Amino acid sequence: MPLTIGLTGGIGSGKSAAAELFAALGAAVIDTDVIARELTVPGAAALGEIAARLGNEFILPDGSLDRAALRRRVFADARAKQTLEAILHPRIRSRAAELALRSTAPYALVVVPLLIETGGYRDLVQRVLVVDCSEARQIARTMARSGLSEAEARAILAHQATREARLDHADDVIDNSGDLDALQRQVRQLHEKYLGLSGAALSGK
């Protein structure tokens, strides 16, 4: 298993932007949102389990997952959220581990938006990298990207771990309150650091 780093951060903090820059430098980037979507395509086992445990109404007539309806339900219902997580997270984790194991890159970055909140990824990753910026910036970036209202962006933020909680778990931090050049510089530095760490791991030091 190569050195595996969990990359996390609140909505709009710049996880995807950072991950893209790491990928361009040669890191294997494993995105748990992408895995979650792959696990819930029509006919997938997890989909059957979602229907059985949360209700058939979440499966559309064409067999696909009604993501919007499911999102509304788990947003409003903590038990449903737990059930969904119990269905998806073990599967996401084992698929992420499989992809990390298979990768030939010097190190792997697993992007987990809710790494701190879910906790269950800590045995997959050797380090945690947090992308951090002010909540005001998170909200502005989220609104600009997705067209969500400020209230909607704030509501999502309120459901996530606080910056402090996230930073508490961080081994490395990217301060993404600057421009894209500042982000790029920090990514490059961390890339060098991770190459060093992965080399040390390989030579058994």
Ligand SMILES: Nc1ncnc2c1ncn2[C@@H]1O[C@H](COP(=O)(O)OP(=O)(O)O)[C@@H](O)[C@H]1O
């Ligand atoms: N340092 C930055 N300067 C300007 N725009 C940025 C910066 N970092 C991210 N963005 C933009 O902000 C938005 C949110 O970033 P994104 O990486 O998608 O966040 P996340 O994946 O954490 O939700 C995107 O449109 C992205 O291009």
Ligand SMILES: [Mg+2]
């Ligand atoms: Mg993203």
